[in-house]
Amino acid sequence: MDAVINAATNREAIQVAERVHWVGALDPQLRTFDLILQTANGTTYNAYLLRGSEGVAVIDTVKEEFADEFFTRLESVADYSEIKVIVLNHLEPDHTGALPTLLQRAPQAQVYISYKAPKMLKALLKDEQTLQFNPVNTGDEISLGDRTLRFIHTPYLHWPDTQCAYLPEDYILFSGDVFGCHFCDTRLFNDLCGDFRFSFEYYYAHIMRPFRKYVLEALQHIEPLELEIIAPSHGPILRDRPNSYVQRFRELATSKLPIEQGSDKTLLIFYLSSYGNTAKMAQAVCSGAETVANVRVSLYDLAGGEVEPFVNLVEEADGIALGSPTINGDATKPIWDLLSSMVMIETQGKLGAAFGSYGWSGEAVDMLESRLRGLKFKVPVPGFRVKLIPTEEELQQCHDFGVQLGKVLTGKTTHKVIDFEDLV
């Protein structure tokens, strides 16, 4: 094991494996990234240089402001004329910022990007000369003589174009943002760095979790690989027990507590109520949904809890119904807080519905329905509103609304035919 590694002492490349060097940049001062992420330890932009018997590959670049550091490190181990291949695992500017200059210096290099990336690359390099590139997909390989790079497309981890490149001769996975984190440590390798576990989990929670389905798909491709090193595009290089990070992704993407309902469908009803009207409606919706076999219903007053645990519940649920009164022409803040936190999780295809009591204008239900649609819930049962105090008859209608939700969840609806003109 290396004696002392300190990437800040000079701007030379740092060896990762016999043929692989780190040529990235350190950004210790960074505190906010992509508007949505915080970091107490800055970050690194990791780029790598791979030397094969028939040419050199550069894997990713760095953010534009850090280009000098990247080029100086690169020049310490290779000449621009040797660069045969440039692989871009992810087009976000923190990894493509130095590309235009790199291409000027190594005009002979062939650029390899995911087949989902060409249009984005054009939009990112609007003013650049007509750029040649080679789109690749899972299984495609490029050869550098005695070294090979094999691509694995990992869509939505965390952009449509993201991919990993595997070096089978050395068992190294250049994973892009996957398995990365914002943590700048000049010692560079996970066995030498400070404790970055919280950064790893935080990065997963904010960047990968909204794409849980895609994480699971990517793991199907990554888990079978023999791994000695995972070389991500941010944070420590994972050379000590790399598989444990893959396993951690699997755990994070799998539900926490096994739930008791087996194959039952789950419906969560969240409500808020100032004078108890929407609360009564919520109870009636709940009792209606409960009459449908194989549906497990839960009822929560949003006034009595914090948002985050509720978001965790929604991640596991098949459907949600939101009840809010209209207050000052809007739904109430705790409901919006819950909805705005749902970008953290995958909501596509879940059932959504809204209901609530109102006084004279009743905007809340419509607004909640459009937000649910925006979050890619399906909203097949029209929202239900009651003016002020629900009557017995209206409570029965709430009950029926609940029954309908249960039936949609369990696929027991009866076929409906409607005319387009009748749709609102």
Added chain:
Amino acid sequence: MKAQLTFADIDVSVNVPAGIRVIDVSEKVGSGIVYGCREGDCGTCMMEVLEGMENLNTPSVLEDKILRENMAGKRFRLACQAQVIGDVTVNPI
């Protein structure tokens, strides 16, 4: 001319004027087909056509390209592009 567009995921059929796009109906009835760019560029709105593929307009060059990029099989179309000209049954993917 009338056509019937059926959304299998919610078991609803809608009698629609021929020529309408699936996107103009699916959100109104609450089907689970989802949209991103709404202009045939991102592939988010891919749907499976269970019946009546011949009753949709022919895909444009652009749609064809996006379908191929997403490695969609013959049964798939983009809901923001497909126009209904006869009876069709669709499902979100």
